[in-house]
Amino acid sequence: MNEEQIKSLLEDADRAAGPPQYGAVRARDIRLRLRRRRSIAIAAPAAAAAILLCGVALWNRRPHPQEPAAEPQERIASLEEQVRQLQSQTETTMRLVQEVLAKERQERRLAALQDELASIPDPAQELQRQADKTAFVLVYQADRMIRELNQTESAVETYEQVIRLFPQSRSADVARERLAQIRNQRFKKSPMEGESRCEPHKSPSSV
Amino acid sequence: MAKMIAEQALVERFRRGDDSAFDGIVQRHAADVAALANRLLGWPQDVDDVVQDVFLAAFTGLRKFRGDCGLRTWLFTITVNMCRRRQRRRGFRIRTMAIDEDCPDLCAEESAERAAMDNETFARIRRAVRALPPKYGEVVVLRYLQGLETSEMCELLGITVNAMQVRLTRAREQLRESLGELIEEKT
Numbered sequence: 076m077n078e079e080q081i082k083s084l085l086e087d088a089d090r091a092a093g094p095p096q097y098g099a100v101r102a103r104d105i106r107l108r109l110r111r112r113r114s115i116a117i118a119a120p121a122a123a124a125a126i127l128l129c130g131v132a133l134w135n136r137r138p139h140p141q142e143p144a145a146e147p148q149e150r151i152a153s154l155e156e157q158v159r160q161l162q163s164q165t166e167t168t169m170r171l172v173q174e175v176l177a178k179e180r181q182e183r184r185l186a187a188l189q190d191e192l193a194s195i196p197d198p199a200q201e202l203q204r205q206a207d208k209t210a211f212v213l214v215y216q217a218d219r220m221i222r223e224l225n226q227t228e229s230a231v232e233t234y235e236q237v238i239r240l241f242p243q244s245r246s247a248d249v250a251r252e253r254l255a256q257i258r259n260q261r262f263k264k265s266p267m268e269g270e271s272r273c274e275p276h277k278s279p280s281s282v
Numbered sequence: 283m284a285k286m287i288a289e290q291a292l293v294e295r296f297r298r299g300d301d302s303a304f305d306g307i308v309q310r311h312a313a314d315v316a317a318l319a320n321r322l323l324g325w326p327q328d329v330d331d332v333v334q335d336v337f338l339a340a341f342t343g344l345r346k347f348r349g350d351c352g353l354r355t356w357l358f359t360i361t362v363n364m365c366r367r368r369q370r371r372r373g374f375r376i377r378t379m380a381i382d383e384d385c386p387d388l389c390a391e392e393s394a395e396r397a398a399m400d401n402e403t404f405a406r407i408r409r410a411v412r413a414l415p416p417k418y419g420e421v422v423v424l425r426y427l428q429g430l431e432t433s434e435m436c437e438l439l440g441i442t443v444n445a446m447q448v449r450l451t452r453a454r455e456q457l458r459e460s461l462g463e464l465i466e467e468k469t
Contacts, residue, residue, distance in 0.1 A: 084407055084461070085411065085422070086427065087407075088403075088404040088408050089325075089408075091401060092404070092408060094317075095317060095320035095327055095328075096327055096328050096330065097328075097329050097330045097334075098330045101308070102305050102308075105338055106341075109341070
């Protein structure tokens with residue numbers, strides 16, 4: 076197996092696996108992530124220090140051997156109080172960390188939604204585009220009616236419809252132009268017809 | 283050369299605090315970084331986390347970037363290190379999952395028998411690359427799939443040309459062992 080063969084096989088296999096998927100990376104998001112990391116890096120040691128201090132305080136409050144032993148009930152109550160304090164501090168820290176993480180998730184989601192939103196075209200523009208397209212198709216059909224089927228009346232109706240429904244479109248201008256052309260043709264044609272009516276009818280015998 | 287100057291200008295702009303310069307760097311290199319991570323991790327497809335981590339590291343380290351090597355080489359070095367770390371952390375899980383995932387996915391997509399056979403062959407090739415020790419897999423991916431030059435690869439991996447050649451030869455031998463029959467079929 077030579078190098079070229081290996082390369083070609085690997086390239087085929089890689090191509091067959093398809094392209095990788097990854098989200099958008101932006102400097103703004105990275106700055107936010109770094110800020111959050113920093114706040115977590117500060118909060119975690121602070122919480123640990125608080126717990127340590129509580130532990131030291133607890134240790135110092137321990138009765139010394141020469142001191143008379145405190146009442147067991149009082150000691151239990153004091154210990155319970157300290158445990159409660161520790162728990163509340165831990166909970167506060169955990170809440171803080173969870174809030175930061177939730178915020179991070181929300182912001183990533185928000186960024187993804189903003190990206191999606193940016194990719195959606197403006198509805199007004201889209202409507203205008205569709206209207207222009209429809210007008211264009213109608214004019215095209217009317218042109219074909221005249222050119223291929225010789226159905227001038229239907230085409231005139233269609234041109235008028237385009238002018239009525241999409242007066243601001245470019246196709247409406249085209250339709251007006253076409254109508255004017257048709258009217259001109261008719262105008263030119265009708266005097267000719269009049270003349271022909273006035274002309275004496277040529278009978279086949281006179282020929 | 284013009285490309286390198288443009289990249290250097292982007293780095294300078296970023297150093298002066300222009301975030302849009304970093305966005306420009308990302309735009310230029312994100313696809314390459316994602317492709318490399320995907321290949322180094324054994325084609326898991328979803329490499330969003332690695333790409334995010336690579337550019338996070340680049341963001342924090344770009345101020346110290348001296349420009350001794352190309353920006354792409356520097357980003358590839360970060361990517362290789364990130365992938366190594368990730369493989370060390372949960373190598374076994376990735377490997378087993380990646381092997382399992384190939385067949386159903388590809389077979390479901392292709393209905394024709396020939397296409398299914400091709401897919402199976404490609405999945406086998408990918409498995410063979412995944413089965414290589416990481417240091418051999420890296421040189422194979424960088425040389426044959428990323429198309430890097432020898433000097434760039436050595437710079438990126440921090441090894442000598444000889445060491446790189448040895449790794450490449452051994453990687454080829456191992457691939458030949460696992461895919462030899464396939465080559466016979468092809469020829």
